[in-house]
Amino acid sequence: MASPILPGTGLGSGLDTGAIVKALVNADKAAKQGQIDRGTATNTASISGIGTLKSLMAAFNKAMKDLGSTTTPQFPGxxxxxxxxxxxxxxxxxxxxxxxxxxxxxxxATSSKVTSAAFAGGTTSPITADTLIITQGTSTYNLDIKPGATLQSVRDSINADTSLKGAGISANIVTDSFGSRLVLGSTTTGAGSDISVGSVSGSSELTIDGSTVVGESGGPAMTPTSAGSIGAVAIxxxxxxxxxxxxxxxxxxxxxxxxxxxxxxxxxxxxxxxxxNNDGLKASIQKFVDAYNALANGITALTKPSLDDDGNLTVAAALTGDALPRSILSAIRGPLAETGAGDKLTVLAQLGITTDQKTGALSFDSSKFTSAMNDKKLGGEVQKMFVGDAGSNNGLLARMTKVIAPFTDAGGVLEQRTTSLNKTKTKLTNDQGALDRRIETLTAVLTKKYNDMDTLVGKLKATASNITSMFEAITAQQRNS
Structure with a gap:
């Protein structure tokens, strides 16, 4: 909105009323505006710093999970x-x-795959209501066939049955020149894992003898009534x-x-x-050290202010003086000093991993690592130190993940801090809006007052001029009379 302050000298008073109003407004605004500006600068820096900290923590957390993977082990001896x-x-x-x-x-080793006799009517062929008995090895599964069932609905019932699904047994329909056949397969391999299908009534059209081989590769040529193991029995x-x-x-x-x-x-x-696996272990340990140092050095950069040549503070870092980064550093340093779950390998120093007392970062001495692998034969225990015993959380990586969880989890410390900072940002924005509105009102009020004063002074000057003119006229008449 355009300012109501009118620049220039007042016509009546000859005073620069615009400058006077501006000076009064600025004096009134200065304290609160300074407070808002300082708060906004601090809040903006903190939001940026917490965002960087969250990224550092996410990267560290991912590194710990990747190194601790059970599907692709990173520390095999x-x-x-x-x-x-x-x-x-x-x-x-x-x-x-x-x-x-x-x-x-x-x-x-092969698994079982069996087929029923052919149904000339295709997938919609009716199937007699019965209870199928599906056998594999010593396991038996019952499947109820409801009235009105078709070949396709029986297939769907087999695939939907949780016990059959858990056993790795599934079904499909294959259509050949004789019609459609129900084909059952299994993920279980080895001799004795052949599938057979019977029924409670003993007369189901889906009866399959899994010990009988059908098909050209292992038995007689297929016929409309061929039912049994396709190709060969499981071995x-x-x-x-x-x-x-x-x-x-x-x-x-x-x-x-x-x-x-x-x-x-x-x-x-x-x-x-x-x-x-010395080279592989060395590479994985270096990944751990790098991940730790990236977090530790990143936190230091967020809290350490810049200094000039004389050692005086010049520019504060985003989180200088904030206790949160120090809390995170303290948390991740804790597991480093704990004794591991190994027998002969219990502390990181045995692998050449030590903490730099000045920076807090980790150092990795490859010569000590080589000695631990070749002379002390500790390679078989490295995985236990970092990953822990099977099914446990006593490995270093799991302990690291656990100590940072309160900071990184949903609803954790970092998320709470972000929420608080965003609320502060909103409040500062509202405070700035309120101040701008108050200053606009004050400017309008002062401008009106000084404009009214200028008008009044102008009228008084005009009146004084008239009176002076009047007296001068009277004096002139008196001199001429």
């Missing part, structure tokens, strides 16, 4: 490789032993390790060689090599 991963895949845990193993895969995997013949119901073998999990992929021969 041993590394296992396969000369041909298209035949055998391999992973090692901390109980592995250095060595080489020749693995020859003769055949893979165990057959393989050998260094010439020793072994079998497995699963293609994932975790008990044949101590500390190794073999994933049989195809028939053929591959050499598995197990060696100490």
């Amino acid at each position: 041993f590394a296992a490789t396969s000369s041909d991963v298209k035949i055998v895949g391999v992973t090692a845990n901390n109980s592995a032993v250095n060595g080489n193993y020749v693995v020859k895969v003769d055949n893979l 165990d995997a057959k393989f050998s390790i260094d010439g020793m013949a072994l079998t497995s119901k699963s293609n994932t073998v975790d008990k044949a060689v101590s500390g190794l999990t073999l994933n049989l992929v195809a028939t053929g021969t591959s050499t598995v090599t197990v060696a100490s």
